Structures are given as structure tokens and as C-alpha cells.
Amino acid sequence: MLKKILITGGAGFIGTNTAAYHLKKGDKVIVYDNLSRAGAKQNLNWLKSRNDDFIFIKGDIKNYKKLLETFKKYKPDLIYHLAAQTTMVTSVENPREDFEINALGTFNTLEAMRKTKSKAVAVYSSTNKVMGDLAYIPIIEKEKRYDYKDIKGVDENFPLNFHGPYGCSKGCGDQYFLDYARIFGLNTIVFRQSGIYGPHQFGIEEQGWLAWFCNALLFDKPVTIFGNGKQVRDVLYIDDLLRAFDLAVMNIKKTRGKPYNIGGGPKSSLSIWELFAILEKLASKKFNFSFGSWRPGDQKIYISDISKAKKDFNWLPKVSPKEGIKKLYDWISQNKNLIQQAKVFKR
Numbered sequence: 001m002l003k004k005i006l007i008t009g010g011a012g013f014i015g016t017n018t019a020a021y022h023l024k025k026g027d028k029v030i031v032y033d034n035l036s037r038a039g040a041k042q043n044l045n046w047l048k049s050r051n052d053d054f055i056f057i058k059g060d061i062k063n064y065k066k067l068l069e070t071f072k073k074y075k076p077d078l079i080y081h082l083a084a085q086t087t088m089v090t091s092v093e094n095p096r097e098d099f100e101i102n103a104l105g106t107f108n109t110l111e112a113m114r115k116t117k118s119k120a121v122a123v124y125s126s127t128n129k130v131m132g133d134l135a136y137i138p139i140i141e142k143e144k145r146y147d148y149k150d151i152k153g154v155d156e157n158f159p160l161n162f163h164g165p166y167g168c169s170k171g172c173g174d175q176y177f178l179d180y181a182r183i184f185g186l187n188t189i190v191f192r193q194s195g196i197y198g199p200h201q202f203g204i205e206e207q208g209w210l211a212w213f214c215n216a217l218l219f220d221k222p223v224t225i226f227g228n229g230k231q232v233r234d235v236l237y238i239d240d241l242l243r244a245f246d247l248a249v250m251n252i253k254k255t256r257g258k259p260y261n262i263g264g265g266p267k268s269s270l271s272i273w274e275l276f277a278i279l280e281k282l283a284s285k286k287f288n289f290s291f292g293s294w295r296p297g298d299q300k301i302y303i304s305d306i307s308k309a310k311k312d313f314n315w316l317p318k319v320s321p322k323e324g325i326k327k328l329y330d331w332i333s334q335n336k337n338l339i340q341q342a343k344v345f346k347r
């Protein structure tokens with residue numbers, strides 16, 4: 001059945017892939033984005049170059065009037081709310097702007113749904129940062145990485161503990177999304193995502209670490225390791241996230257009003273040193289790196305326990321980090337001109 005899909009932040013990394021996926025299925029796609037992110041213009045051009053048959057609205061998520069008009073005009077029946085200020089560092093530099101985009105922008109989206117009596121399913125990309133630094137979980141320090149001592153991963157029952165302006169603003173959106181299902185009956189789902197990676201990701205030093213390190217290696221730029229390089233994240237290839245979106249939406253009766261921890265899980269976790277080993281092998285060259293101090297609130301290790309997603313909508317990731325990183329590496333190698341245009345390097 002033809003669907004009308006509104007993607008806020010639809011020119012970003014996850015948004016572009018989501019848009020391309022739905023356009024391929026023949027759905028009607030509306031991209032709402034202010035193109036503020038490095039690479040967003042390049043992503044939009046790419047979307048246009050392969051399929052012009054979608055609607056692009058250059059709009060700010062803070063602009064409630066414009067958002068409401070968009071909802072009234074297009075009456076979407078599926079919404080991905082992805083527009084966001086996505087870096088912790090920027091949120092510390094400008095906490096008000098971060099709040100207005102992430103907290104108020106998410107509230108605007110929900111209000112536009114409520115005011116238009118929307119029956120749409122709406123998915124919100126939240127983040128594992130809403131769990132805080134999790135410093136109370138016992139960990140083991142190994143030669144090249146940290147590991148959890150007693151658990152496989154962090155599930156949805158761990159207490160929320162917003163850290164940093166980005167954690168607070170995303171967490172605020174996360175809680176409003178869940179509450180609008182409870183109080184106003186909206187069909188919302190929250191994905192608390194770990195590191196997602198893949199083509200059309202314009203990694204910068206502050207965000208999108210896999211893509212950032214790929215960029216740096218391919219352009220022979222020096223990198224800083226903040227901390228000791230043993231920090232671990234579970235990583236998820238974009239195609240696996242798109243499948244999770246689909247399955248969660250199809251199973252809305254079960255997933256409605258619930259949060260899900262979504263990442264590669266225990267089988268797909270990587271430290272910086274482990275990533276370096278994979279990339280250095282692919283590129284046949286070595287990183288030029290130095291060390292910096294730990295970033296405030298940085299988790300030494302974060303691995304999602306993804307069993308609730310498996311139980312509720314039968315989802316498990318399929319793409320291994322080795323396989324996925326090769327695809328990301330190849331995409332960057334083939335699109336070096338876009339990376340240059342997007343100005344991802346400060347020096």
C-alpha cells in the first residue's frame with residue numbers, strides 16, 4: 001500500500017537512507033530539513049539525482065507554524081522524526097540552540113500530530129546518551145578494549161540518567177514521545193540508538209566516529225583519541241536500522257509507546273583500537289594520531305542489549321562490523337569530492 005512518509009531531518013545520514021529506502025518501495029516521501037548539517041546539501045542532491053519524485057521542504061523544526069502547515073497539507077501516515085542537533089560538543093557550546101532543536105523541535109512534531117489528530121505511526125531516533133555514563137556498571141580493562149564484567153549489554157530497564165545538554169534535550173524528546181502515546185493516544189515508538197554508520201554519513205570529529213576515522217585516514221588527516229582508545233560501542237549498519245524501523249512500524253500494536261535499545265548488540269561492538277586495525281588493513285596505511293583528555297560524560301563502554309527488539313518484532317542485526325565498515329569505507333573512497341565539499345575537516 002502506498003504510504004505518505006514525512007522524514008524530519010530527511011537530508012541527514014539516517015534520513016537520506018530512510019528516504020531512499022521508501023522511494024525505492026514507491027512510497028510518497030516528504031523531506032523536512034533546514035540543511036544545517038555538513039553533507040545535508042550533498043545528500044539532498046543525491047536523492048534528487050536518482051529520484052526527483054519527492055517533496056522537499058526547507059524548514060526548521062523550531063518553526064511550529066511551518067511544521068503544522070506541512071502536517072495539514074500532506075497528512076503523513078508514517079513519520080520519522082530525525083531532525084536534531086546531534087553532537088554533545090555543540091550542545092555544550094550552545095545549550096539553548098540544542099534545547100530548541102531537540103526538545104522543542106520534538107515537542108513541535110508531537111503537537112503537530114496531536115493538533116491534526118494524526119493516526120500516523122511516528123518513530124523517534126533517541127540515543128543511548130539518555131542512559132548517562134553508566135559508571136556504576138562493573139567493567140574489565142583489557143589490552144585493546146573495555147568489556148562489561150557481569151552483563152552482556154544495557155537493556156531498557158536501566159534507569160535513565162540524562163548527561164550533558166545533548167543527553168537532556170534528546171532525553172526530553174524521548175520522554176515526550178512516550179508520554180504522547182500514553183496521554184494523547186499517539187502511535188509513537190522510541191529507538192534509543194547506539195552508533196549507526198553507513199553511506200551518506202558525513203562524519204565529523206564530534207559525531208559519527210566510524211565515518212570520521214574513515215574520512216581522516218582516507219584524507220591523511222591527523223586524529224585525536226580522547227581517552228585511551230579502549231572505549232567500546234556497539235555499532236549498527238544503516239540497512240539493519242532500516243529493517244528495524246520497518247519491523248517496529250509493522251508491529252505497532254506491540255511497539256506503541258515503548259522504547260527500544262537499538263544497536264549492533266554484544267556481537268557487534270568495537271573499541272577505537274579495533275576499528276583502527278580494520279581500517280588500517282583496508283587502507284594499507286597507518287593512522288597519524290595523538291591523545292586528548294576524556295570527553296565529559298563519555299561512556300567507557302556502551303553495548304545495547306537488543307533482546308526486547310528481538311522479542312517484540314523479531315529483529316536482529318545481519319551485517320557484521322567488518323562487512324559494514326568495508327561498505328562505508330568504499331562509499332567514502334568513491335565520494336571523496338562530496339566529503340571535501342561538505343567541509344568535515346576543521347584543519
Ligand SMILES: NC(=O)c1ccc[n+]([C@@H]2O[C@H](COP(=O)([O-])OP(=O)(O)OC[C@H]3O[C@@H](n4cnc5c(N)ncnc54)[C@H](O)[C@@H]3O)[C@@H](O)[C@H]2O)c1
Nearest residue numbers: 009011012013014034036037060061083084125193195196
Ligand atoms: N547516527 C547515529 O549514530 C545516531 C545515534 C543515536 C541517535 N541518533 C539520532 O538519529 C537522528 C538522525 O541522526 P543522523 O546521524 O542522521 O544525523 P544527521 O546530523 O546526519 O541528520 C540530522 C538532520 O537534521 C537536520 N537538522 C538539524 N537541525 C535542524 C533543524 N533545526 N530543523 C530542521 N532540520 C534540522 C540536519 O540538517 C540533518 O540533515 C538524530 O535525531 C540523532 O540524534 C543518531
